Amino acid sequence: MRIYARVIARSSRNEIKKMGEGDYKIKVTAPPVDGEANEMLIKILAKYFGVAKNAVNIVGGKSAKIKMIDILK
Numbered sequence: 774m775r776i777y778a779r780v781i782a783r784s785s786r787n788e789i790k791k792m793g794e795g796d797y798k799i800k801v802t803a804p805p806v807d808g809e810a811n812e813m814l815i816k817i818l819a820k821y822f823g824v825a826k827n828a829v830n831i832v833g834g835k836s837a838k839i840k841m842i843d844i845l846k
Contacts, residue, residue, distance in 0.1 A: 774844045778818075781838075782810040789821050811835060818844065 776795045784800035792798050803813035811831055819826045822844055833841035 774846065775832075776842050776844065778814070778840050778842055779838055780810065780814055780840055787813070787817050789817060808835075811840075814840070814842075818842065822846070 774795075776797055778797045778799050779792075781798070781800045782803060782805040784802055786800065787802055788800040790798045799814060799817065801810050801813040801817065803809040815826055815829045815831070818829045822829075824844060824846060828845040830843045830845075831840050832843050
């Protein structure tokens with residue numbers, strides 16, 4: 774499954790909000806430094822979708838706010 778996520782780093786809490794079919798707004802507490810926000814994003818999405826962390830792959834936008842993510846089930 775492929776989703777698109779608008780990621781907001783350095784938020785006050787971790788939160789996932791579904792905006793539409795395959796479109797999410799995700800807040801993470803980690804800063805966007807040295808891939809910390811991306812690591813937190815993978816952890817949050819794995820828990821949300823009930824999959825292992827290695828089943829979540831950021832395939833586009835690794836350094837952008839809007840990311841394309843593949844989730845293997």
